[in-house]
Amino acid sequence: MGHLAVVGATGAVGVEVCEILDGRDISVDRVSLFASARSTGKRMTVRGQSIPVRELSEHSFEGVDFAIFSAGAERSRQFAPAALKAGAVVVDNSSAFRMDPNTPLVIPEINAEDAQDHRGIIANPNCSTIIMDVAVWPLHRVNPVRRIIVSTYQSASGAGGSAMDELRTQSADHLAGRKIVPRVFPHPIAFNLFSHNTPIAPDGYNTEERKMIDETRKIFHDASIAISATCIRVPVLRAHCESINLTFDRPITPDEVRGVLKTAPGVEIVDDREANRFPMPIAATGQDNVLVGRIRQDLSQSDGRGIELFVSGDQLRKGAALNAVQIVELLAR
Amino acid sequence: MGHLAVVGATGAVGVEVCEILDGRDISVDRVSLFASARSTGKRMTVRGQSIPVRELSEHSFEGVDFAIFSAGAERSRQFAPAALKAGAVVVDNSSAFRMDPNTPLVIPEINAEDAQDHRGIIANPNCSTIIMDVAVWPLHRVNPVRRIIVSTYQSASGAGGSAMDELRTQSADHLAGRKIVPRVFPHPIAFNLFSHNTPIAPDGYNTEERKMIDETRKIFHDASIAISATCIRVPVLRAHCESINLTFDRPITPDEVRGVLKTAPGVEIVDDREANRFPMPIAATGQDNVLVGRIRQDLSQSDGRGIELFVSGDQLRKGAALNAVQIVELLAR
Numbered sequence: 001m002g003h004l005a006v007v008g009a010t011g012a013v014g015v016e017v018c019e020i021l022d023g024r025d026i027s028v029d030r031v032s033l034f035a036s037a038r039s040t041g042k043r044m045t046v047r048g049q050s051i052p053v054r055e056l057s058e059h060s061f062e063g064v065d066f067a068i069f070s071a072g073a074e075r076s077r078q079f080a081p082a083a084l085k086a087g088a089v090v091v092d093n094s095s096a097f098r099m100d101p102n103t104p105l106v107i108p109e110i111n112a113e114d115a116q117d118h119r120g121i122i123a124n125p126n127c128s129t130i131i132m133d134v135a136v137w138p139l140h141r142v143n144p145v146r147r148i149i150v151s152t153y154q155s156a157s158g159a160g161g162s163a164m165d166e167l168r169t170q171s172a173d174h175l176a177g178r179k180i181v182p183r184v185f186p187h188p189i190a191f192n193l194f195s196h197n198t199p200i201a202p203d204g205y206n207t208e209e210r211k212m213i214d215e216t217r218k219i220f221h222d223a224s225i226a227i228s229a230t231c232i233r234v235p236v237l238r239a240h241c242e243s244i245n246l247t248f249d250r251p252i253t254p255d256e257v258r259g260v261l262k263t264a265p266g267v268e269i270v271d272d273r274e275a276n277r278f279p280m281p282i283a284a285t286g287q288d289n290v291l292v293g294r295i296r297q298d299l300s301q302s303d304g305r306g307i308e309l310f311v312s313g314d315q316l317r318k319g320a321a322l323n324a325v326q327i328v329e330l331l332a333r
Numbered sequence: 334m335g336h337l338a339v340v341g342a343t344g345a346v347g348v349e350v351c352e353i354l355d356g357r358d359i360s361v362d363r364v365s366l367f368a369s370a371r372s373t374g375k376r377m378t379v380r381g382q383s384i385p386v387r388e389l390s391e392h393s394f395e396g397v398d399f400a401i402f403s404a405g406a407e408r409s410r411q412f413a414p415a416a417l418k419a420g421a422v423v424v425d426n427s428s429a430f431r432m433d434p435n436t437p438l439v440i441p442e443i444n445a446e447d448a449q450d451h452r453g454i455i456a457n458p459n460c461s462t463i464i465m466d467v468a469v470w471p472l473h474r475v476n477p478v479r480r481i482i483v484s485t486y487q488s489a490s491g492a493g494g495s496a497m498d499e500l501r502t503q504s505a506d507h508l509a510g511r512k513i514v515p516r517v518f519p520h521p522i523a524f525n526l527f528s529h530n531t532p533i534a535p536d537g538y539n540t541e542e543r544k545m546i547d548e549t550r551k552i553f554h555d556a557s558i559a560i561s562a563t564c565i566r567v568p569v570l571r572a573h574c575e576s577i578n579l580t581f582d583r584p585i586t587p588d589e590v591r592g593v594l595k596t597a598p599g600v601e602i603v604d605d606r607e608a609n610r611f612p613m614p615i616a617a618t619g620q621d622n623v624l625v626g627r628i629r630q631d632l633s634q635s636d637g638r639g640i641e642l643f644v645s646g647d648q649l650r651k652g653a654a655l656n657a658v659q660i661v662e663l664l665a666r
Contacts, residue, residue: 147633151484151576153526153565167524171504188615191500191570193486195611195627195643204587204606204629204641213632226633230576230641232486235568237524243484243563245578254537273537278528282521294528296537299546300480300559308537308561310528 001029002332005064005088007079008071009033009044009053012161013093016321017068018046024325027332034060035071061086066328069093070320084120091122091327093320095207098123098215105218108326109266110137115330122327125219126211127319128152128231132242133216134290134318135311138264139246139257140220146305147226147247150212154196154231155281156189157238157315163189164237171235189235196231206231238316239281244309251304254295261292266318271295279312287314288322334362335665338397338421340412341404342366342377342386345494346426349654350401351379357658360665367393368404394419399664401657402426417453424455424660426653428540431456431548438551441659442599443470448663455660458552459544460652461485461564465575466549467623467651468644471597472579472590473553479638480559480580483545487529487564488614489522490571490648496522497570504568522568529564539564571649572614577642584637587628594625599651604628612645620647621655 004021008014014035021031031046034056042053054060056075061067061083069076069083073094080090080097097103104114105123107130115122125133132150139145156163163184170180170190180188187194198207205213209229217223234241261267270279271293279291290313298306313319337354341347347368354364364379367389375386387393389408394400394416402409402416406427413423413430430436437447438456440463448455458466469478489500496517503513503523513521520527531540538546542562550556567574594600603612604626612624623646631639646652 149482149578149631149633151563153486153567168508171524172508175501175505175508186609187613191504191568192613192615193567193569193574194613195609197609200606200609203632204627205632226635228578228631228633228639228641230484230627230643232574232576232643234486234526235524236526241526241565243565243576245482245561273533276519276528276530276533280520280525280527282525294537294563298482298561299536299538300482300561302559306561308563310563310565 001027002065003030003032003063004028004328005032005034005061005067007034007056007067007069008075010035010039010042011070012157012164012316013070013320016316017070017325018044020321020325022047024329026325026329032064058082061088064088066091066331068324068328080121089118089120089122089331091124091324093124093324095126095211097121098125099218105215106327107133107219107323108330109134111219112330115327124320124324124327125215126208127158127315128154128208128240128242129212129215130319130323131240131290131311131313132212132244133219134266134313135292135309136244136246137220138260138267142260143252144249145225145246146249149228149245151230151243152232153234153236153241155234155236155238155240155315158240159184167235167237185233189233191235193232193234196233236281238314239284239312240315240319241279241281241310241312244311245298246307246309247301248305248307252307254297254307257295257307266290267292269293279310281312284312284314286317288318290318334360335398336363336365336396337361337661338365338367338394338400340367340389340400340402343368343372343375344403345490345497345649346403346653349649350403350658351377353654353658355380357662359658359662365397391415394421397421399424399661401661403653413454422451422453422455422664424457424657426457426657428459428544430454431458432551438548439660440466440552440656441663442467444552445663448660457653457657457660458548459541460491460648461487461541461573461575462545462548463652463656464573464623464644464646465545465577466552467599467646468625468642469577469579470553471593471600475593476585477582478558478579479582482561482578484563484576485565486567486569486574488567488569488571488573488648491573492517500568500570518566522566524568526565526567529566569614571647572617572645573648573652574612574614574643574645577644578631579640579642580634581638581640585640587630587640590628590640599623600625602626612643614645617645617647619650621651623651
């Protein structure tokens with residue numbers, strides 16, 4: 001049994017971590033909640049217990065066994081050393097340590113064994129990476145994926161609770177004929193969409209796209225996979241979608257793909273052509289599984305090595321909070 | 334000078350046709366408006382003149398030189414013969430005649446010459462096809478495109494004015510905590526997205542995707558282009574976006590692409606990496622040009638033959654009404 005600290009407890013991911021703890025048989029008997037001074041004094045209910053939110057400091061980690069950080073890269077860099085010093089293992093939701101060669105980057109369905117090889121910090125991948133990789137990995141295992149071309153449809157939740165509020169507020173403003181004033185996002189999000197607003201490298205790829213490329217290669221332990229990504233923010237509250245085009249080493253059929261994904265952990269096939277029912281954000285919201293559908297041969301590859309997929313996964317849940325809790329479960333075993 | 338009939342005048346595309354007539358130097362001196370009995374008695378202002386909307390019948394086309402049909406495939410099939418019999422040339426916005434080998438399928442920026450070879454009907458391509466092809470054609474001319482992988486972000490307007498109303502109503506209902514009841518679309522559209530709700534063929538591709546594939550090959554006069562498409566409806570009012578991955582015959586650089594597109598008709602480059610400003614639906618709305626940005630090398634192709642683009646075009650304008658008016662202009666010259 002252990003003591004878990006949730007850092008960034010009042011943020012969108014932190015709240016989700018607390019909710020997920022309710023439903024899981026995790027070897028944790030004590031939970032402490034930390035946030036910035038602004039949230040101090042609030043109380044949150046975790047597993048039926050009302051727990052105070054305390055201000056995060058370097059002294060927060062005494063007696064803590066596991067700390068889930070979801071308070072941004074800057075805070076992770078600042079406070080992870082204190083957690084390590086106190087003997088806690090850090091599961092970090094930020095991008096701070098993901099590409100550090102000494103830090104395992106773990107999706108439990110894919111590379112759980114990497115989690116055992118940590119030096120105090122285990123990184124949680126980017127949400128878009130997790131949602132894609134959970135669907136692609138089971139296929140990669142039976143027929144190596146040589147190339148991935150992905151276009152994302154990312155929800156507001158990826159930018160936090162304030163971004164979800166902005167989508168609601170702007171939508172109401174637009175409907176009422178009021179002027180829209182972007183605050184969280186650089187562009188209007190209501191009834192609009194735009195290229196992911198992360199910095200853009202000289203090669204033209206933004207940071208989100210670069211994460212999908214680099215993290216997937218690290219998690220799959222395969223630097224040779226060719227990947228191109230286009231990341232787009234859409235006016236959806238939570239749950240990301242991704243249109244994924246795959247090229248395999250050998251020919252593969254949609255039926256083979258269905259056969260593999262049917263028993264794949266963390267995957268649910270939603271692929272009802274008759275009823276035109278496929279993965280949608282509102283269906284993925286609150287779900288642990290990544291929904292996979294539109295499974296079909298890529299008509300642009302005549303050699304039968306191409307497959308098209310459309311997936312949806314809850315960005316706050318499997319894309320962040322659930323994956324982190326699963327990593328703690330791996331460690332607490 | 335000629336007499337133009339607008340069939341389906343009160344629909345989303347018909348209204349747009351009337352607006353576009355205002356601003357263009359088109360050789361038409363008389364405009365007649367037709368719709369279903371429901372709209373009879375309404376009046377619409379075209380070029381400053383109030384014109385009555387009359388009920389469409391087989392006798393509507395006496396003296397008509399050009400008829401733009403935007404009332405759905407069924408009505409086109411039913412009434413185009415009467416228009417032809419009366420001596421009118423039909424520019425048809427529906428899918429009814431697009432793949433008929435005797436009917437030219439025309440985007441004036443690409444294959445204006447095909448319009449001259451008609452037998453009374455000229456088909457206007459699907460909106461998603463037009464928006465993609467206007468951006469891809471100028472590149473195809475200088476370096477043949479061998480493969481296209483496209484994922485769309487399609488607005489509600491593609492399903493007509495009632496679909497736009499549904500997006501507004503559902504958004505208001507969701508914000509007010511009321512239950513959402515889909516009527517036009519089969520799934521909720523507010524704060525959600527879903528696979529394009531057209532029938533799905535045994536190969537798993539829906540009709541919209543099939544249109545993008547077949548129509549592009551017909552317009553480009555190149556049946557060899559390998560194309561795969563994934564068509565998705567998003568909660569945007571009008572203007573479609575498309576994430577386009579291209580493979581060329583020979584290596585090509587983003588700078589070459591920019592050089593070609595800078596002077597391409599119907600194209601505006603919006604590609605400001607510093608300001609993170611790229612094509613967006615709210616920027617494309619009301620514009621004649623297709624906005625093209627996120628121009629970059631496809632990192633998944635090591636031979637330099639791959640380019641990624643993100644484009645946005647007004648679905649009602651260049652995707653439908655404007656293209657049809659441009660075709661009439663070609664004929665009326």
